[in-house]
Amino acid sequence: MANHHDTTPFLDRPLPSGFIAALIVFSTLCFSLETLPDLKPVTRSFLYYSEIVIVAIFTAEYAYRIYSAKDRLRFIFSFYGLVDLLAILPFYLAPALDLRSLRLLRLLRVLRLLKLARYHKAFSRLGEAFRLAREELVIFSLATLIFLYLAAVGIYYFENPVQPDVYRSVFDALWWAVTSLTTVGYGDMYPITPGGRIFTFVVLMLGLGLVAMPAGIIASSLNAIRRRHEDDSEESQ
Amino acid sequence: MANHHDTTPFLDRPLPSGFIAALIVFSTLCFSLETLPDLKPVTRSFLYYSEIVIVAIFTAEYAYRIYSAKDRLRFIFSFYGLVDLLAILPFYLAPALDLRSLRLLRLLRVLRLLKLARYHKAFSRLGEAFRLAREELVIFSLATLIFLYLAAVGIYYFENPVQPDVYRSVFDALWWAVTSLTTVGYGDMYPITPGGRIFTFVVLMLGLGLVAMPAGIIASSLNAIRRRHEDDSEESQ
Amino acid sequence: MANHHDTTPFLDRPLPSGFIAALIVFSTLCFSLETLPDLKPVTRSFLYYSEIVIVAIFTAEYAYRIYSAKDRLRFIFSFYGLVDLLAILPFYLAPALDLRSLRLLRLLRVLRLLKLARYHKAFSRLGEAFRLAREELVIFSLATLIFLYLAAVGIYYFENPVQPDVYRSVFDALWWAVTSLTTVGYGDMYPITPGGRIFTFVVLMLGLGLVAMPAGIIASSLNAIRRRHEDDSEESQ
Amino acid sequence: MANHHDTTPFLDRPLPSGFIAALIVFSTLCFSLETLPDLKPVTRSFLYYSEIVIVAIFTAEYAYRIYSAKDRLRFIFSFYGLVDLLAILPFYLAPALDLRSLRLLRLLRVLRLLKLARYHKAFSRLGEAFRLAREELVIFSLATLIFLYLAAVGIYYFENPVQPDVYRSVFDALWWAVTSLTTVGYGDMYPITPGGRIFTFVVLMLGLGLVAMPAGIIASSLNAIRRRHEDDSEESQ
Numbered sequence: 001m002a003n004h005h006d007t008t009p010f011l012d013r014p015l016p017s018g019f020i021a022a023l024i025v026f027s028t029l030c031f032s033l034e035t036l037p038d039l040k041p042v043t044r045s046f047l048y049y050s051e052i053v054i055v056a057i058f059t060a061e062y063a064y065r066i067y068s069a070k071d072r073l074r075f076i077f078s079f080y081g082l083v084d085l086l087a088i089l090p091f092y093l094a095p096a097l098d099l100r101s102l103r104l105l106r107l108l109r110v111l112r113l114l115k116l117a118r119y120h121k122a123f124s125r126l127g128e129a130f131r132l133a134r135e136e137l138v139i140f141s142l143a144t145l146i147f148l149y150l151a152a153v154g155i156y157y158f159e160n161p162v163q164p165d166v167y168r169s170v171f172d173a174l175w176w177a178v179t180s181l182t183t184v185g186y187g188d189m190y191p192i193t194p195g196g197r198i199f200t201f202v203v204l205m206l207g208l209g210l211v212a213m214p215a216g217i218i219a220s221s222l223n224a225i226r227r228r229h230e231d232d233s234e235e236s237q
Numbered sequence: 238m239a240n241h242h243d244t245t246p247f248l249d250r251p252l253p254s255g256f257i258a259a260l261i262v263f264s265t266l267c268f269s270l271e272t273l274p275d276l277k278p279v280t281r282s283f284l285y286y287s288e289i290v291i292v293a294i295f296t297a298e299y300a301y302r303i304y305s306a307k308d309r310l311r312f313i314f315s316f317y318g319l320v321d322l323l324a325i326l327p328f329y330l331a332p333a334l335d336l337r338s339l340r341l342l343r344l345l346r347v348l349r350l351l352k353l354a355r356y357h358k359a360f361s362r363l364g365e366a367f368r369l370a371r372e373e374l375v376i377f378s379l380a381t382l383i384f385l386y387l388a389a390v391g392i393y394y395f396e397n398p399v400q401p402d403v404y405r406s407v408f409d410a411l412w413w414a415v416t417s418l419t420t421v422g423y424g425d426m427y428p429i430t431p432g433g434r435i436f437t438f439v440v441l442m443l444g445l446g447l448v449a450m451p452a453g454i455i456a457s458s459l460n461a462i463r464r465r466h467e468d469d470s471e472e473s474q
Numbered sequence: 475m476a477n478h479h480d481t482t483p484f485l486d487r488p489l490p491s492g493f494i495a496a497l498i499v500f501s502t503l504c505f506s507l508e509t510l511p512d513l514k515p516v517t518r519s520f521l522y523y524s525e526i527v528i529v530a531i532f533t534a535e536y537a538y539r540i541y542s543a544k545d546r547l548r549f550i551f552s553f554y555g556l557v558d559l560l561a562i563l564p565f566y567l568a569p570a571l572d573l574r575s576l577r578l579l580r581l582l583r584v585l586r587l588l589k590l591a592r593y594h595k596a597f598s599r600l601g602e603a604f605r606l607a608r609e610e611l612v613i614f615s616l617a618t619l620i621f622l623y624l625a626a627v628g629i630y631y632f633e634n635p636v637q638p639d640v641y642r643s644v645f646d647a648l649w650w651a652v653t654s655l656t657t658v659g660y661g662d663m664y665p666i667t668p669g670g671r672i673f674t675f676v677v678l679m680l681g682l683g684l685v686a687m688p689a690g691i692i693a694s695s696l697n698a699i700r701r702r703h704e705d706d707s708e709e710s711q
Numbered sequence: 712m713a714n715h716h717d718t719t720p721f722l723d724r725p726l727p728s729g730f731i732a733a734l735i736v737f738s739t740l741c742f743s744l745e746t747l748p749d750l751k752p753v754t755r756s757f758l759y760y761s762e763i764v765i766v767a768i769f770t771a772e773y774a775y776r777i778y779s780a781k782d783r784l785r786f787i788f789s790f791y792g793l794v795d796l797l798a799i800l801p802f803y804l805a806p807a808l809d810l811r812s813l814r815l816l817r818l819l820r821v822l823r824l825l826k827l828a829r830y831h832k833a834f835s836r837l838g839e840a841f842r843l844a845r846e847e848l849v850i851f852s853l854a855t856l857i858f859l860y861l862a863a864v865g866i867y868y869f870e871n872p873v874q875p876d877v878y879r880s881v882f883d884a885l886w887w888a889v890t891s892l893t894t895v896g897y898g899d900m901y902p903i904t905p906g907g908r909i910f911t912f913v914v915l916m917l918g919l920g921l922v923a924m925p926a927g928i929i930a931s932s933l934n935a936i937r938r939r940h941e942d943d944s945e946e947s948q
Contacts, residue, residue: 028386032407035393113383126376136933139837141442146824149739156746170743175434182441184422185895187661197886204893205852209925214446220934222373223457265623269644272630350620363613378679412671419678421659424898451683459610460694502860506881509867587857600850615916649908656915658896688920696847697931 020061021113027054028110055091062088125229129221136217144210151177151203158196181207257298258350264291265347292328299325362466366458373454381447388414388440395433418444494535495587501528502584529565536562599703603695610691618684625651625677632670655681731772732824738765739821766802773799836940840932847928855921862888862914869907892918 030050033043062084069075076085130137152173159167166189167173176189180200191197267287270280299321306312313322367374389410396404403426404410413426417437428434504524507517536558543549550559604611626647633641640663641647650663654674665671741761744754773795780786787796841848863884870878877900878884887900891911902908 031390032411035397035406036408037401037405110383110386113379126373136837142824144442146821149821153742160746164748168748169746171431171747174743175438178434178438178441179422179427180895182445183420183657183894183896184417184441185420185424185659185890185897186422186427187424187896187898188427190890190897190899194882197889201886201889204889204895205855208893208922209929211445213929217933218446218450220457220931220937222454223461224934224937226457226461268627269648272634272643273645274638274642347620347623350616363610381679408668412675415671415675415678416659416664419682420657420894421654421678422657422661422896423659423664424661425664448682455683455687457694459691460698463694463698505864506885509871509880510882511875511879584857584860587853600847618916645905649912652908652912652915653896653901656919657894658891658915659894659898660896660901661898662901685919686923692920692924694931696928697935700931700935 023054023057024110024113026050027058030054051091055088058084058088125222125225126218128225129218132225133217133221137214140210140213140217144207147207147210148174148177148181151181151207154199154203155191155196158193158199159191162193162196177203180204181211183208183211260291260294261347261350263287264295267291288328292325295321295325362459362462365462366455369462370454370458374451377447377450377454381444384444384447385411385414385418388418388444391436391440392428392433395430395436396428399430399433414440417441418448420445420448497528497531498584498587500524501532504528525565529562532558532562599696599699600692602699603692606699607691607695611688614684614687614691621681621684622648622651622655625655625681628673628677629665629670632667632673633665636667636670651677654678655685657682657685734765734768735821735824737761738769741765762802766799769795769799836936837929837933839936840929843936844928844932848925851921851924851928855918858918858921859885859888859892862892862918865910865914866902866907869904869910870902873904873907888914891915892922894919894922 027050030047033039034047039047065081065084066072066075075081152170155176156167156170156173159173167176172189179186179189181204191200264287267284270276271284276284302318302321303309303312312318389407392413393404393407393410396410404413409426416423416426418441428437501524504521507513508521513521539555539558540546540549549555626644629650630641630644630647633647641650646663653660653663655678665674738761741758744750745758750758776792776795777783777786786792863881866887867878867881867884870884878887883900890897890900892915902911
């Protein structure tokens with residue numbers, strides 16, 4: 001993720017980022033509208049021509065970005081350089097590829113909205129917070145995975161004999177464990193045996209903290225970094 | 238939101254704020270009761286006359302507030318001045334407007350309950366916490382929106398072929414993404430394909446932290462501000 | 475809540491608190507078992523005799539506590555003194571009262587389990603944390619109530635015309651608001667109109683932080699108090 | 712949980728932990744696949760032979776670990792020593808035991824994945840955070856249990872007369888309390904009476920903080936310990 005290009009002052013940027021951002025939002029909206037069933041022919045042709053205009057502007061922007069980059073190769077192979085290319089490439093390869101894969105690639109465009117946030121100090125502070133807490137995040141991810149698996153095996157043994165069509169295998173039980181421990185609880189699977197319910201209670205009491213912890217760790221970490229930055233600015237005064 | 242009026246001592250206020258607050262709660266209750274189906278005529282007429290009395294008192298209070306304000310124009314165009322006006326205006330315009338829009342405007346009254354909290358130090362501290370964390374909140378809102386959209390597009394590709402009547406378009410998929418990542422999980426839409434379930438698991442693991450982060454940031458921010466205030470009061474001693 | 479009695483050393487307490495705690499748990503279990511439908515007569519009579527033994531021991535304990543209290547009147551009218559009395563009184567008044575109200579009073583017994591925690595330092599620290607954050611907790615409770623009400627009125631206007639049997643009145647809509655903003659999401663009520671779903675999205679984004687904030691505030695507050703205690707103990711060294 | 716063995720340098724370990732970890736994941740996958748209904752005979756025999764190979768390697772590893780341990784008895788009776796034994800023992804006892812209990816014991820293997828995390832500093836820091844906050848965690852667990860029970864009894868009295876088949880006893884009501892206060896909300900049980908809904912609102916407002924608090928406490932605690940470690944490393948410089 002080379003960011004040598006981003007340190008150029010605002011006026012040097014090829015197009016006002018507000019306009020490009022609006023265009024990305026518009027192209028995303030067009031993409032979403034296309035998925036609607038029973039579209040009128042007039043809407044369909046409007047979406048088709050919008051597509052052409054959008055890709056034309058994106059192509060021009062991509063060309064200009066290559067042209068104005070100090071290190072052109074580095075821009076082309078940077079994260080956003082590749083995103084920019086992948087956003088327009090499918091359009092030109094459409095006759096060669098089938099429509100389905102075309103659509104899947106097009107949605108990468110929305111990642112470019114993150115560019116709006118790239119210059120923010122808060123974003124880099126978040127990155128710092130992640131690095132500071134990375135070890136704990138890895139531990140908790142591993143612990144969460146193991147916990148989810150053990151919860152799934154447990155509920156499988158309690159519920160499979162009674163609801164063999166709901167808790168069909170450990171994989172179905174894993175889906176139950178994921179939706180329950182994240183507290184989403186769609187209601188498509190739930191234990192009905194006393195043993196399964198008591199097991200669920202224990203699993204929820206132990207596991208909710210586990211799942212909620214990463215957010216708490218990041219928040220603590222962000223807080224620590226904010227304080228560190230404040231201390232630094234106080235010392236430099 | 239001019240608050241020059243609020244620094245006047247308690248005794249100068251037109252009416253005891255407790256009485257006005259109780260009246261607002263009562264008028265809110267009346268408004269809610271009106272929405273009940275199958276109301277008896279006697280209840281309906283009671284609600285009608287309550288309405289007249291409430292609006293009469295609110296009009297008198299509004300007139301007094303204008304009269305007693307140091308800068309009358311400023312009060313009229315302040316946030317609460319406009320709320321006060323909008324709370325009584327629909328009643329007088331009722332013959333000219335249809336009943337439906339009348340009701341929609343009337344509920345603005347409840348915002349006046351926030352006045353009770355206006356004088357609290359904690360409320361201004363919260364405002365400070367929001368300002369301190371504003372940059373990060375904006376980043377997270379943007380990141381959450383992008384994340385929700387990508388989650389919706391992803392689940393659409395997994396589930397639309399199998400459940401075309403449930404995941405009809407990216408917009409329906411967005412509704413699923415919102416209810417899932419906030420962990421509400423009504424159960425009106427949920428993935429049934431193995432791919433869709435694994436995708437949901439990944440999305441939840443990454444996205445729950447994203448959605449829970451703003452509250453954590455605000456809490457950290459409030460904490461930092463409370464500490465800062467304590468430090469200030471210690472230094473001034 | 476007089477606690478003059480609690481500062482007496484362990485050996486002076488009328489009965490080992492572990493035994494009384496176990497008895498409370500047992501009596502709670504008996505109470506729960508009684509609510510089971512289709513109980514066998516032998517179980518019913520076992521529960522009846524257990525009840526007599528439990529009340530007898532509780533009465534003896536209550537009498538001993540009054541006897542051993544330094545200030546007897548103060549103990550009788552203290553919070554736990556009244557709980558102790560209310561736990562045994564219904565049994566003796568059973569012939570005079572109907573069975574239903576008897577049961578409702580009996581469950582107060584379980585509050586006595588909190589006594590186990592009464593001596594802990596962590597519990598008093600929690601009280602301190604609540605006092606420190608009380609102003610903010612009051613503000614957030616008020617703001618949450620107003621927010622829930624406005625969310626209910628909003629969804630009522632979106633969904634009532636389409637689902638008049640689900641969103642029947644603002645009161646039903648309030649139930650939806652409570653279950654949605656706490657992210658419980660039973661699935662008994664959910665919006666189906668595009669407007670109602672967008673409104674729900676906005677309400678959730680703004681409201682989840684509101685509902686999650688109290689816990690964050692208490693956690694921050696606890697943290698601040700723990701740090702203050704540590705500073706105090708370091709200074710006194 | 713003796714960890715004298717873990718301080719040996721990486722090269723002395725009997726097998727690269729990455730390989731063993733991969734094998735545990737593979738054996739876990741095999742275990743999960745076995746629970747799938749309608750397995751083909753070829754898959755079933757593949758899983759059978761995989762099992763033999765896996766247990767053979769695990770047995771070799773166990774033997775090597777005993778051989779290379781400084782204090783052999785201490786390793787055998789350590790937590791992971793017993794886990795290692797229990798992971799292979801059922802295979803050799805299979806003819807004597809029935810298949811069902813065999814499976815239940817085999818899943819203990821997955822706990823060995825936690826070994827990957829054993830050497831991490833973050834893990835010991837988490838243990839420290841738990842010890843620091845243990846008193847408060849115990850208090851909150853007790854308070855949560857009492858709160859859940861009282862919520863269950865309350866909803867039972869509100870809903871049992873109207874939904875006797877849903878809220879059959881206090882035990883069913885407890886299941887409702889657990890799924891509601893953890894905000895899972897499967898939707899298999901929900902109050903429909905006005906009293907039950909208002910009661911649920913109050914219970915949720917008071918109880919959500921209670922259930923969310925442990926995670927907040929651990930996060931605060933982790934934060935405090937991280938700061939303490941930083942202070943220590945600064946002082947030692």
